[in-house]
């Protein structure tokens with residue numbers, strides 16, 4: 001009854017035992033905010049209790065080694081050298097911290113992709129207005145991936161930064177990274193990778209990717225707490241960028257008229273942070289390291305493929321995922337039923353999905369004439385029976401009409 005793919009090397013039964021809610025309904029929203037494992041919940045709640053007993057300062061001091069280890073765990077996960085990860089309170093904050101630190105002059109160009117996340121696009125437009133820089137969109141090929149030849153034609157020495165979304169929020173696309181990085185670097189441009197939807201479900205290594213910076217979030221595929229995120233900055237650019245805001249942790253006040261900026265990624269952190277959440281993020285990353293990022297990637301892919309393929313077979317359901325290489329995100333529409341109504345109807349049957357509105361990825365959704373999509377994102381803690389059950393519930397929505 002609880003079938004799992006033969007290809008699984010993750011111990012799914014153990015993962016389910018560690019995720020009590022995995023039994024209650026079919027949870028298909030790890031791209032939104034996943035179900036945390038017990039150890040994350042206990043870490044966070046336990047620390048809050050300790051703060052109530054001895055105060056926040058002493059509670060943090062008791063966990064100082066564990067807190068320092070969180071950065072190291074994230075660095076291990078993404079193959080980053082020591083001192084190149086800053087912990088943050090969201091991926092948005094992390095992304096913006098880097099982006100707003102990149103110097104821009106009138107006429108400089110910022111390249112974004114068609115699947116750019118709304119936050120990134122808004123930030124780019126804001127900075128273009130303030131600095132006289134221009135924002136240009138990189139075309140996609142017929143499969144929906146970034147068109148490398150088109151990118152090559154549009155590159156010039158005015159391109160200051162290429163913003164790349166590894167896996168978009170509104171579909172199963174996985175963008176190529178390395179070729180784009182090499183192209184951008186040949187023209188002296190920086191590459192900032194939004195890895196929110198890839199970290200935790202795709203095994204990745206910043207050295208292989210070659211990016212100048214990468215942002216990630218805790219609450220999605222990493223199964224960490226909300227209000228956590230991180231920024232990796234490559235050593236080659238770290239000390240060339242000064243954050244737009246500093247504090248007494250990212251910098252030191254050295255005299256009445258002087259300060260020095262931290263010489264590692266801590267220059268992008270703030271002193272104050274949610275200690276419980278940060279410890280919870282560490283617990284989530286350590287669990288992933290124990291399971292093995294490649295094993296998790298294979299497990300997610302097997303579940304998403306089964307879901308995508310089965311939905312594509314249902315008359316009245318259209319799958320909308322772009323690209324040839326797919327992630328754990330499956331997007332679809334049900335003919336004649338608005339995505340929000342599909343989500344609500346599925347919720348009534350204990351199947352949790354979310355809706356991707358056009359406003360999150362405006363360029364791509366507008367180009368494809370889409371208002372919104374149903375998004376289903378299965379993690380490794382689902383059984384195949386649960387996937388099949390979700391497909392049955394979706395099928396029932398088509399024949400109900």
Ligand SMILES: *Cc1c(COP(=O)(O)O)cnc(C)c1O
Nearest residue numbers: 090091092117168169194196217
């Ligand atoms: C969710 C998401 C973000 C933002 O992450 P936060 O942790 O909410 O700041 C950025 N980019 C993409 C592609 C996302 O899916």
